[in-house]
Amino acid sequence: MSAPSSTERGPGSGELVRLVAGREISTRLRDKNFLVGLGVTILLLLGLLFFQVLMSSGSDERRLGIVGDGSAVAAAVEAQGEAVGVDVTVVELDDEDAARAAVEAGEVDGALLASGPAPELLLRDRSPTMEAVVNAAVAGIAVAEQLAEAGVDLAAVPEVEVTALSGEDDEAEQEQVLVAIIGVVLLYGLLIMFGQFIAQGVVEEKSSRVVELLLATMRPWQLLAGKIIGLGVLGLAQIVIIGVIGVAGALAFDLVAVPGDLVGTVVSVVLWFVLGYAFYAAIFAMAASLVSRQEDLGSVLTPMILLLVVGFFIGLQAASDPAGTMAVVTSYVPGLSPLVMPVRQAAGEVAVWEIAVAVVIMLVAIVAAVRIGGRIYAGALLRTSGKTRLREALEAGRG
Amino acid sequence: MLEFDGLRKSYGANQVLDDVGFTVQPGSMFGFCGSNGAGKTTTMRIAMGLVVPEAGEVRWQGRPLDQRTRRRVGYMPEERGLYPKMKVGEQITYFARLHGLDAAAAARASAEWVERLGLGARRGDAVEKLSLGNQQRVQLAAALVSRPEVLILDEPFSGLDPVGVDSLAEALLSQVRTGVPVVFSSHQLDLVERLCDSVGILARGRMVATGTVEELRRREAGRLLRVVVPDAAPGWAAALPGTRVVSEQAGDTLLELPDGADDQAVLAAALRTGRVTHFAWREPTLVELFRGAVADPRTDEEVAA
Structure with missing residues (x-):
């Protein structure tokens, strides 16, 4: 007979869950399709960044050399440039010869000779934008000087107040919404992908009958938890990698107006991924446990995938109408909220309590999905022939 | 255990x-x-x-x-x-x-x-x-x-x-x-x-x-008797009282005897037919035990009912 001490042998729950999770991760990391998918996603993201860089470099950046005392002119030129949407950088140059050389060499797009009584603009080719900007700046200074000499008080000039009728249609917010849309596309893609991974894994274990051997050593919830956590870690790593590359790229190429908002939006997308993943993983596993063959998977997964597709389109639509009834209502609906709420958050339409309510509802839904899904999963796992009815599985799971 | x-x-x-x-x-x-x-x-x-x-x-x-x-x-x-x-x-x-x-x-x-x-x-x-x-x-x-x-x-x-x-x-x-x-x-x-x-x-x-x-x-033993009588006419054992012929092939006969039946009477009958080359209680194989156990009449009735 064996020594009684051997009773203590055997891994605890945590250890079992970790073992299952480890197997899931190492299996996926060696799966070529998964790696190719990740590579393609990152390439797409880099491509998008590169495209943005091209677009923004097309959005007029000019260098203007100034000879002579240019501080007043420089400020005026930069202000003028901004007014017409041209980013003008001012460089000080020593004399006219240096200015000519710089223009010839293309180091600057133009040079303003401001030392003489009549300012002169040197250009390689005529450029209406540059001419207009410089003209307006020089004229503005001249007018201001003459008015000052004449004793006119400039402070009396009224400043025009601007109200955009289309709401807060400001550039930084549009950027954030764009980031949120990219985030929702990613979220949608990752939720579907990892949901399918979970479902395929569950069916693989059922169809290969290995599940009977597994359940002889662990409980169904341990197997399910290991699966969800293992794949979840991979999914989270993937979305974080993509987020970091995106943010780093955007900052490096100076693509965003307010870096803090960008980071905030990315973080909220990642957090919503965690919630959405937990929910969908549980219901995908539940659905998959009802069938025994990969061929039957499509029929049971369709409702969940439809839910995701609906959330995806509402999320996209919410970008253009974040305050619409549809967007507001669905941002609380569990399962849809991870795809809608980040967009509303990015559009700046949401109060903190609204986010809190959506998160709490989602958490409740996750608990329900894990409990009911786990029970169905447990009840259906050993029925390895054909399709199991939902009610049978629920009843078997109780025992 | x-x-x-x-x-x-x-x-x-x-x-x-x-x-x-x-x-x-x-x-x-x-x-x-x-x-x-x-x-x-x-x-x-x-x-x-x-x-x-x-x-x-x-x-x-x-x-x-x-x-x-x-x-x-x-x-x-x-x-x-x-x-x-x-x-x-x-x-x-x-x-x-x-x-x-x-x-x-x-x-x-x-x-x-x-x-x-x-x-x-x-x-x-x-x-x-x-x-x-x-x-x-x-x-x-x-x-x-x-x-x-x-x-x-x-x-x-x-x-x-x-x-x-x-x-x-x-x-x-x-x-x-x-x-x-x-x-x-x-x-x-x-x-x-x-x-x-x-x-x-x-x-x-x-x-x-x-x-x-x-x-x-042992539980099943004492029930099957194998007798080989090469010279006997077919059906030689049919008339023996209290025994049942399980199989008979060219004199190689398997007989089932109820408890307390007289095996010596069977031997005497066999000797009357001529040469007896084999006479022994046969140990049932597991297959026979299995058939006997599975074909339990009690459960048969239940199935029929």
Whole structure:
């Protein structure tokens, strides 16, 4: 007979869950399709960044050399440039010869000779934008000087107040919404992908009958938890990698107006991924446990995938109408909220309590999905022939 | 001691197990026989916690098996199951770890069993690339790799060629020699007879016979008499009072005698026909015992009713 001490042998729950999770991760990391998918996603993201860089470099950046005392002119030129949407950088140059050389060499797009009584603009080719900007700046200074000499008080000039009728249609917010849309596309893609991974894994274990051997050593919830956590870690790593590359790229190429908002939006997308993943993983596993063959998977997964597709389109639509009834209502609906709420958050339409309510509802839904899904999963796992009815599985799971 | 005690299970109106119980001594092999659908797999699944019985329990060393103690049981399910795309060595290591071995010990044990079962060359191959016979060996390795204290194997011999049967039998016997109780189910009664110290026969959810093969024989012994009378006319034994002719072929006659019947009267009758070349009580084979036990008239009536 064996020594009684051997009773203590055997891994605890945590250890079992970790073992299952480890197997899931190492299996996926060696799966070529998964790696190719990740590579393609990152390439797409880099491509998008590169495209943005091209677009923004097309959005007029000019260098203007100034000879002579240019501080007043420089400020005026930069202000003028901004007014017409041209980013003008001012460089000080020593004399006219240096200015000519710089223009010839293309180091600057133009040079303003401001030392003489009549300012002169040197250009390689005529450029209406540059001419207009410089003209307006020089004229503005001249007018201001003459008015000052004449004793006119400039402070009396009224400043025009601007109200955009289309709401807060400001550039930084549009950027954030764009980031949120990219985030929702990613979220949608990752939720579907990892949901399918979970479902395929569950069916693989059922169809290969290995599940009977597994359940002889662990409980169904341990197997399910290991699966969800293992794949979840991979999914989270993937979305974080993509987020970091995106943010780093955007900052490096100076693509965003307010870096803090960008980071905030990315973080909220990642957090919503965690919630959405937990929910969908549980219901995908539940659905998959009802069938025994990969061929039957499509029929049971369709409702969940439809839910995701609906959330995806509402999320996209919410970008253009974040305050619409549809967007507001669905941002609380569990399962849809991870795809809608980040967009509303990015559009700046949401109060903190609204986010809190959506998160709490989602958490409740996750608990329900894990409990009911786990029970169905447990009840259906050993029925390895054909399709199991939902009610049978629920009843078997109780025992 | 491994005890199956009073197991009951029904699916709806279908009583699958009705008070099934038997005991397996450490270091002995128990053959679990029964026709298809008799309830063998359900019994084994109850032991592994895969099916919850309505009554009864399975005990090892006096304590009911629970999730923790089940890790010390090596199990081979009737429906073989392995991860098809996982490599042989890794798969066995994984199961060793699930049974509680640490990473280093699991890797060592896995390598050892892969070699012992002659799978050394296939260690890095995915299981789905192996022949069925080799997959069966991997399955056995998964059951044995954690040095189990108990082995429960559902139809371990099915699908094996004669060489495979011999090597599996050898592996099981070597486990028995280290003191492990082994329970296996099988339709191959000759194998059960050859390997097992004791036998249980399950019919329609009930244990109809348990004990050593010897005990079962003794219970049935004194019933079958084989008489070889080459010169006798066909039907020579038909008129003998109180006996039934089971078979008769060219004088080789098998007779069934009720308890207390006079075998000497049969011998006298045989001698009257001429030469008697063989006259002996015949030990029933397990197949005959099995047929007799399964065809229990009581259960036949129930089935008919």
